[in-house]
Amino acid sequence: MTYAIPAPAQRSLSIAGSAERFPVNRIFCVGRNYAAHAREMGRDPDREAPFFFMKPAQAAVDASTPATIPYPPRTRNFHHEIELVVAIGTGGADISVESALAHVYGYAIGLDMTRRDLQLDARDKGRPWEFGKAFAASAPVGAIHRAADIGHLEHAAIALTVNGQPRQASDIDKLIWSVAESIAQLSMYEALEPGDLIMTGTPEGVNAVLPGDVMLGTIAGLGQIEVRVAN
Numbered sequence: 001m002t003y004a005i006p007a008p009a010q011r012s013l014s015i016a017g018s019a020e021r022f023p024v025n026r027i028f029c030v031g032r033n034y035a036a037h038a039r040e041m042g043r044d045p046d047r048e049a050p051f052f053f054m055k056p057a058q059a060a061v062d063a064s065t066p067a068t069i070p071y072p073p074r075t076r077n078f079h080h081e082i083e084l085v086v087a088i089g090t091g092g093a094d095i096s097v098e099s100a101l102a103h104v105y106g107y108a109i110g111l112d113m114t115r116r117d118l119q120l121d122a123r124d125k126g127r128p129w130e131f132g133k134a135f136a137a138s139a140p141v142g143a144i145h146r147a148a149d150i151g152h153l154e155h156a157a158i159a160l161t162v163n164g165q166p167r168q169a170s171d172i173d174k175l176i177w178s179v180a181e182s183i184a185q186l187s188m189y190e191a192l193e194p195g196d197l198i199m200t201g202t203p204e205g206v207n208a209v210l211p212g213d214v215m216l217g218t219i220a221g222l223g224q225i226e227v228r229v230a231n
């Protein structure tokens, strides 16, 4: 086959302990999945059905080694959101909670970088979030750790520092919708495919970063990621 114009490059992520790479298909994100973060966003953390938004695969940045992302245009409030990332290895529709984890290839640390001013302006006007959430380099993700190697995470400290100062700290056992429940809910609306990523939501403490800032994200069992905002 010959393409008429240059075809987009396949985005991929590192896999811990392997020379193979994980091809990124779609990036689904769970909104407000920690009660304390829902509260800080001015929303009631009652356990209503989860909601999802998306980023393009082109948002993914391999942060398995220290990475640098640009400070994006048209914002004055560029926020970090540290999140557990689920990498889907086997697709499916209407996946049950009981079988959901069998669809997981592995787990990684990710950042759902957000132009908060654009997101909240869109939210308050009832418009889509795209320009606040789905922009280039808005999803740095560390190496994927295979579930076959490390099992499935139920309790794990999750934390982010900026320039060494604590910003976010919680535990993934505080997820309102667990990994298995999120997979089941999402697959009711859209058949999951191999290569899909699910960013499972951020705990409280989201805040702005500035050019030159260095974010260090950790999830127990998944190592760390270091992401710098370019000057």
Ligand code: MN
Residues within 6 Å of the ligand: 029, 030, 031, 081, 083, 112, 199, 201, 202
């Ligand atoms: Mn998020």
